[in-house]
Amino acid sequence: MSALRRFLRTPEAVAGAILLAVLIAMALSASLLFPGDPQAIAGPALLPPFQDWSLPLGTDRLGRDVLAELFHGARTSLAVGLAAAAAALVVGAVVGTLAGFAGGLVDEVLMRITDAFQTVPSFLLALAFVSVVGPSLGVVAIALGTWTGPARVARAEVLSIRERDYVAGARVIGMHPLAIAFREVLPNALPPVLAMSSVIVAAAILTEAALSFLGLGDPNRVTWGGMISEGRAVLRTAPFLSIVPGIALVLTVLGVYLAGEGIVETTAVRRGLS
Amino acid sequence: MSGFTISRRTMLAGSAMLLASTAMPAPGWAQTPKKGGRLVLAADSEPRNLNPAIVASNGVFFISSKIVETLAEASFDGKDGLAPRLALSWEGAADGLSVTFKLRDGVKWHDGKPFTSADVAFSALQIWKPLQNLGRTVFKDLASVDTPDDLTAVFKFSKPTPFQLIRNALPALSSVVPKHIYEVGKIEDNPANNAPIGTGPFKFGEYKAGQYYRLTRNTDYWGKDEPYLDEIIYQVLPDRTSAASALEAEEIQLAAFSAVPLADLDRISKVPGLKVISKGYEGLTYQLVVEINHRRKELADVKVRQAIAHAIDKDFVVKTVFLGYAATATGPVPKNDPQFYTADVPTYAFDVAKANALLDEAGYKKGADGNRFSLKLLPAPYFNETKQFGDYLRQALAAIGIDAQLVNNDSAAHIKAVYTDHAFDLAVGPPVFRGDPAISTTILVQSGIPDSVPFSNQGGYKNDALDALISKASETLDATARTDLYKEFQKEVATDLPLINVAEWSFISVARDTVGNIANNPRWAVSNWADTYLES
Numbered sequence: 189m190s191a192l193r194r195f196l197r198t199p200e201a202v203a204g205a206i207l208l209a210v211l212i213a214m215a216l217s218a219s220l221l222f223p224g225d226p227q228a229i230a231g232p233a234l235l236p237p238f239q240d241w242s243l244p245l246g247t248d249r250l251g252r253d254v255l256a257e258l259f260h261g262a263r264t265s266l267a268v269g270l271a272a273a274a275a276a277l278v279v280g281a282v283v284g285t286l287a288g289f290a291g292g293l294v295d296e297v298l299m300r301i302t303d304a305f306q307t308v309p310s311f312l313l314a315l316a317f318v319s320v321v322g323p324s325l326g327v328v329a330i331a332l333g334t335w336t337g338p339a340r341v342a343r344a345e346v347l348s349i350r351e352r353d354y355v356a357g358a359r360v361i362g363m364h365p366l367a368i369a370f371r372e373v374l375p376n377a378l379p380p381v382l383a384m385s386s387v388i389v390a391a392a393i394l395t396e397a398a399l400s401f402l403g404l405g406d407p408n409r410v411t412w413g414g415m416i417s418e419g420r421a422v423l424r425t426a427p428f429l430s431i432v433p434g435i436a437l438v439l440t441v442l443g444v445y446l447a448g449e450g451i452v453e454t455t456a457v458r459r460g461l462s
Numbered sequence: 463m464s465g466f467t468i469s470r471r472t473m474l475a476g477s478a479m480l481l482a483s484t485a486m487p488a489p490g491w492a493q494t495p496k497k498g499g500r501l502v503l504a505a506d507s508e509p510r511n512l513n514p515a516i517v518a519s520n521g522v523f524f525i526s527s528k529i530v531e532t533l534a535e536a537s538f539d540g541k542d543g544l545a546p547r548l549a550l551s552w553e554g555a556a557d558g559l560s561v562t563f564k565l566r567d568g569v570k571w572h573d574g575k576p577f578t579s580a581d582v583a584f585s586a587l588q589i590w591k592p593l594q595n596l597g598r599t600v601f602k603d604l605a606s607v608d609t610p611d612d613l614t615a616v617f618k619f620s621k622p623t624p625f626q627l628i629r630n631a632l633p634a635l636s637s638v639v640p641k642h643i644y645e646v647g648k649i650e651d652n653p654a655n656n657a658p659i660g661t662g663p664f665k666f667g668e669y670k671a672g673q674y675y676r677l678t679r680n681t682d683y684w685g686k687d688e689p690y691l692d693e694i695i696y697q698v699l700p701d702r703t704s705a706a707s708a709l710e711a712e713e714i715q716l717a718a719f720s721a722v723p724l725a726d727l728d729r730i731s732k733v734p735g736l737k738v739i740s741k742g743y744e745g746l747t748y749q750l751v752v753e754i755n756h757r758r759k760e761l762a763d764v765k766v767r768q769a770i771a772h773a774i775d776k777d778f779v780v781k782t783v784f785l786g787y788a789a790t791a792t793g794p795v796p797k798n799d800p801q802f803y804t805a806d807v808p809t810y811a812f813d814v815a816k817a818n819a820l821l822d823e824a825g826y827k828k829g830a831d832g833n834r835f836s837l838k839l840l841p842a843p844y845f846n847e848t849k850q851f852g853d854y855l856r857q858a859l860a861a862i863g864i865d866a867q868l869v870n871n872d873s874a875a876h877i878k879a880v881y882t883d884h885a886f887d888l889a890v891g892p893p894v895f896r897g898d899p900a901i902s903t904t905i906l907v908q909s910g911i912p913d914s915v916p917f918s919n920q921g922g923y924k925n926d927a928l929d930a931l932i933s934k935a936s937e938t939l940d941a942t943a944r945t946d947l948y949k950e951f952q953k954e955v956a957t958d959l960p961l962i963n964v965a966e967w968s969f970i971s972v973a974r975d976t977v978g979n980i981a982n983n984p985r986w987a988v989s990n991w992a993d994t995y996l997e998s
Contacts, residue, residue, distance in 0.1 A: 229857050233782045234725075249725070250782060250854055323870070403843075407868035408856075421846055422725040423703060 194454050201450020207443025215263040222256035226410050234426050248429055258436055260410040269393035272330035276388055280335040281381050284342025289350055289369040306336040314395055323406045330395045334388050338381045345377035386448015390441045397437055412437050495690045495978055499996035503716035504705040505696035513655040514637040515589045518596045523988035528677055530660030534632040536745040536984040542629055548638055554625025558939040561617045561628050569684045571640045572665045579615040583607035584641035596901055600631045626941040630898035633985055663689035663992035673698055690995035706730055715977050718987040720969040724785045735975050742981025743968035745897055747796040752962040753889040757922045760835055765824040767959040771810035772817035773862045779965050783850045788967035793952040794903055796895050796966040804949040807956035817862045828863045837887040839866040843876055845892055852890050882914035893917055899948050904932045907960040923960040
């Protein structure tokens with residue numbers, strides 16, 4: 189309870205949590221509020237916002253409802269962002285734990301692979317991956333460049349944990365090394381890894397938007413990046429088409445980041461006190 | 463409105479200049495063009511090979527047509543729609559086995575050597591026929607070129623070849639390059655491909671990659687007092703939105719080939735000092751076409767194809783995707799073609815109920831989720847409009863219970879997917895109509911074309927009646943009979959729908975008011991601009 193109270197006492201964290209809650213509400217209610225295909229043509233083309241209250245945010249170049257696209261886009265952004273971050277965290281934690289716990293040759297091999305991935309800019313990696321295998325595996329493409337951070341943090345944490353007494357104890361009672369690694373060591377190494385999740389989710393949402401902006405997203409789904417990219421052609425005559433999803437993107441990334449920071453700070457304070 | 467009046471004025475002035483260029487006195491009422499000045503315009507691509515005799519494409523012509531000239535150019539009011547350039551006259555023999563060209567006297571290459579019939583013979587036999595993308599088909603039966611004197615070239619064909627086809631091919635396919643430059647070494651590797659030498663009103667100056675091409679005045683040009691401009695600078699502006707701002711900032715005076723996005727035209731037409739011109743591209747019509755893979759059993763059924771045709775609201779496409787800068791299509795020949803077009807073909811009005819009924823009749827009932835079947839739809843990535851039409855088509859098909867999944871590719875991957883791998887059900891393509899169906903239109907529906915020939919029938923369509931019609935037209939010498947065959951061809955295509963023609967569009971130029979003699983022929987952007995001038 190005190191953690192929650194402390195969390196609520198930091199205004200940034202509250203702002204972030206509210207933004208995130210709105211976003212999640214948008215994503216969950218998209219199909220209820222705007223049933224059917226959000227890309228269906230709903231009215232005259234290029235209707236400016238606040239003109240017609242059945243289409244409050246106006247329409248794009250083909251006459252599609254911008255508000256409906258925004259809601260359904262929230263779903264894509266959130267789904268891809270969370271899935272990519274989850275994949276990156278799981279892969280990173282497993283690789284980091286194995287490397288740190290096994291040490292020796294295994295450590296060397298796994299860390300050199302991590303280095304190799306880390307030296308290539310993660311966006312270029314995603315770009316190359318998507319242009320080869322197509323946009324259907326966008327989540328994998330984004331995770332490909334982001335798992336290295338969690339892997340390094342997990343390894344560093346494991347290196348210190350594996351020398352602790354309870355690990356030695358587990359060895360003495362004859363637990364299998366893999367069981368020690370994943371049952372005893374990994375859970376204790378997780379908190380600092382999870383602290384990175386907010387940054388990773390925010391980065392994943394941005395990468396997804398950038399891929400869609402470049403036309404490498406799934407064209408059959410609404411994405412904010414895709415909306416911005418389509419609006420770019422009419423930037424001078426209908427700037428709202430790029431600005432509206434742009435603002436949504438900024439608020440989302442900000443919300444995820446602030447909420448994440450708030451959680452990290454709360455837990456850090458608690459650890460510091462205990 | 464202002465665009466219209468100005469382009470009419472330039473039209474009149476332009477036709478006067480055409481008369482002047484054929485050595486007749488210019489009528490006094492034409493506005494007198496001023497000499498001198500530098501025209502700066504936007505270029506959105508940077509072709510490396512600038513030899514129009516090898517690469518007959520609009521991107522190359524845009525720059526090289528000012529340097530390298532053709533035998534004849536398209537014209538609004540000339541006989542058979544042509545105006546003389548390097549050739550003064552052309553005559554086809556009754557048996558279709560020869561065409562005689564009389565060439566212009568006193569023409570010099572940019573390096574000072576005289577232009578003769580040997581150059582024409584060399585270009586035709588060594589380049590157009592074996593190397594040129596379009597010439598390979600049109601000149602396939604060209605056996606030899608006789609040069610009885612320096613100013614006469616006689617093309618001899620091994621099989622009867624319709625003179626009408628040769629005539630229609632002249633503006634795009636007959637760029638003449640100098641024999642004395644190209645006879646040394648391999649033609650494809652000749653340095654003149656990157657720094658062309660021609661007879662045109664402008665000489666190649668320099669090219670700075672990513673920055674500009676500079677052309678300079680040819681003081682020895684054959685046209686009296688021409689050219690008017692001292693210099694033409696092609697400023698490389700690959701980003702579409704930057705052309706409009708560059709025009710407003712007076713950094714450039716002209717943006718051709720729709721370098722300014724359609725959505726910006728309305729706004730830019732209200733900017734004082736700028737004019738929007740939709741003329742001057744009549745000979746470069748693009749067609750918006752739904753390509754169909756007939757290997758899919760559903761699409762092999764003509765009823766399904768008719769249903770798709772009925773599901774497309776062509777007026778909506780013209781109004782929304784093209785913002786009115788296009789026309790609805792009825793068949794494989796565009797409406798603005800003066801020779802071949804016929805309106806007497808079956809048409810498919812926008813009628814969702816009828817489309818649904820046709821699909822029910824064909825035996826594809828709606829499933830529980832409202833879908834009849836799924837298709838893969840590949841819109842070509844070359845134009846914003848083809849991509850947007852892809853988005854529209856997906857919605858139009860959803861309305862009749864066909865679930866279309868869009869697949870986006872870059873240019874290279876799109877060409878491979880559609881024309882080599884045939885990994886598509888429907889594709890959206892922008893083929894070009896080049897003034898004669900035999901140049902690049904019939905191959906879109908003809909059978910027996912080898913795999914991986916781009917922009918041809920790769921949908922596995924085979925219709926013996928249509929094939930017979932196409933081959934008969936290719937041997938018919940009489941222009942009227944040949945035209946009639948192509949009218950029948952249009953009817954057959956519109957009936958059986960090997961592909962669906964949706965709209966026809968061309969490009970828009972935006973220019974400052976000071977640029978004179980714009981859009982005075984149907985291929986203006988890719989013509990020689992000898993008569994273009996700047997008022998101040």
